[in-house]
Amino acid sequence: MKIIADENMPYVQELFGDLGTIETVNGRSLTAEMVKDADVLLVRSVTQVDASLLSKNSQLTFVGSATIGTDHIDTEYLAQRQISFSNAPGCNATAVGEFAFIAMLELANRFGTSLKDKVVGIVGAGNTGSAVARCLQAYGVEVLLHDPLIEKSDPRDFVSLDELITRANIISLHVPITKSGEYKTWYLFDESRLNSLNADTWLLNCCRGEVIDNRALISVKQQRADIKVVLDVWEGEPNPMCELIPYVEFATPHIAGYSLEGKARGTYMLYQKLVQVLGKLEEKEMMTLLPTFWTELLTLTKEPSEKALLQLCRFVYDLRDDDALFRATLLEDPSKKAPVNSSNNNGFDLMRKNHKHRREFSALTLATAGQSEVDWLLNLGYSGVGR
Numbered sequence: 001m002k003i004i005a006d007e008n009m010p011y012v013q014e015l016f017g018d019l020g021t022i023e024t025v026n027g028r029s030l031t032a033e034m035v036k037d038a039d040v041l042l043v044r045s046v047t048q049v050d051a052s053l054l055s056k057n058s059q060l061t062f063v064g065s066a067t068i069g070t071d072h073i074d075t076e077y078l079a080q081r082q083i084s085f086s087n088a089p090g091c092n093a094t095a096v097g098e099f100a101f102i103a104m105l106e107l108a109n110r111f112g113t114s115l116k117d118k119v120v121g122i123v124g125a126g127n128t129g130s131a132v133a134r135c136l137q138a139y140g141v142e143v144l145l146h147d148p149l150i151e152k153s154d155p156r157d158f159v160s161l162d163e164l165i166t167r168a169n170i171i172s173l174h175v176p177i178t179k180s181g182e183y184k185t186w187y188l189f190d191e192s193r194l195n196s197l198n199a200d201t202w203l204l205n206c207c208r209g210e211v212i213d214n215r216a217l218i219s220v221k222q223q224r225a226d227i228k229v230v231l232d233v234w235e236g237e238p239n240p241m242c243e244l245i246p247y248v249e250f251a252t253p254h255i256a257g258y259s260l261e262g263k264a265r266g267t268y269m270l271y272q273k274l275v276q277v278l279g280k281l282e283e284k285e286m287m288t289l290l291p292t293f294w295t296e297l298l299t300l301t302k303e304p305s306e307k308a309l310l311q312l313c314r315f316v317y318d319l320r321d322d323d324a325l326f327r328a329t330l331l332e333d334p335s336k337k338a339p340v341n342s343s344n345n346n347g348f349d350l351m352r353k354n355h356k357h358r359r360e361f362s363a364l365t366l367a368t369a370g371q372s373e374v375d376w377l378l379n380l381g382y383s384g385v386g387r
């Protein structure tokens with residue numbers, strides 16, 4: 001069995017090595033010729049899987065995408081050809097949740113205010129949106145949810161988008177990209193909605209770039225310095241509008257979901273699905289793949305202040321590093337805010353390829369010496385001993 005896999009998918013050899021011969025490829029430049037004799041195709045979000053890519057292949061039985069989003073997959077076409085498909089829903093939700101939470105703490109620190117006093121509006125209350133909400137609620141922050149597609153069947157409280165925009169100090173976007181229908185998300189935040197944001201709103205996008213009209217965001221930011229923006233995803237990836245970068249507080253190349261656990265979970269979920277499709281038994285376990293964190297135990301002597309909490313988060317992931325590298329990679333002279341060039345696609349993809357996967361909060365164990373007042377840190381995701 002020939003398995004073609006994206007080179008940016010960790011643990012493929014460990015998990016799929018016994019099932020067939022593996023060839024790893026650059027997912028962005030995959031062609032019909034390259035996949036013509038594949039039995040299994042394992043991709044990430046940068047590969048369009050459609051009739052054109054599969055036009056020379058008549059033996060493919062399984063396509064797996066180690067991602068939450070499926071906007072790059074023509075699932076109808078795969079179904080027509082009776083090719084099994086699986087993505088990895090929820091695989092990197094914790095990573096995105098922790099990323100957004102850390103970004104909010106960083107913003108609070110930068111602007112000399114407290115995250116705890118804010119109201120956060122989450123647009124899209126599925127896996128990633130709920131993961132952000134869990135972190136915020138663990139810390140005691142008020143959260144508003146907006147999700148018209150699930151509000152009738154979900155016991156949580158929901159608000160309209162207008163109410164969310166009116167009441168929230170921070171808005172975090174967690175919707176799939178959809179181009180049609182009543183609740184389409186393409187340019188959900190267009191110029192008029194961006195202009196309707198309250199003074200001093202913080203806007204975070206960790207889902208898909210085109211949920212915000214990026215050109216409109218530039219013009220709104222030119223008038224509204226009060227709005228603060230965090231972008232992990234960009235319209236037109238891998239060629240973001242470089243002139244937008246200077247208006248963004250924290251800028252990263254679509255790596256909110258890039259925790260080692262999240263990526264491993266993605267590959268592992270595809271392994272589980274393929275084994276099932278092949279009628280075989282699972283013989284591998286995910287946790288045995290992960291290395292231990294460089295330090296496993298941290299002793300807390302008292303409840304951390306917000307600044308100390310940020311330090312604790314930076315211990316696991318320092319967002320400032322990725323932001324600085326992004327600017328250095330995509331802006332020729334970050335101090336002059338000049339773009340390297342308008343189509344710097346290698347820089348964006350190279351940063352993603354070489355990204356040093358961060359760990360999730362759970363990789364770090366906190367010794368809390370029996371203090372129940374720090375239980376919320378365990379709800380935030382850290383592991384704990386001492387109780």
Ligand SMILES: NC(=O)C1=CN([C@@H]2O[C@H](COP(=O)(O)OP(=O)(O)OC[C@H]3O[C@@H](n4cnc5c(N)ncnc54)[C@H](O)[C@@H]3O)[C@@H](O)[C@H]2O)C=CC1
Nearest residue numbers: 068069124126127128129147149175176183206207256257
């Ligand atoms: N930056 C990154 O690295 C990552 C980005 N993503 C992106 O985030 C998206 C969301 O991921 P999940 O939360 O796991 O997906 P999910 O499917 O669990 O949740 C998405 C939620 O958005 C809701 N929704 C759809 N249209 C909406 C609208 N117009 N207004 C409000 N809510 C709406 C859906 O009802 C659903 O509950 C993915 O589709 C993917 O595009 C996902 C993982 C990592």
Ligand SMILES: O=C(O)C(=O)[C@H](O)COP(=O)(O)O
Nearest residue numbers: 044045046067068069092257
């Ligand atoms: O899961 C998703 O959806 C994402 O956006 C992924 O985190 C993107 O990662 P790649 O598949 O592009 O490596």
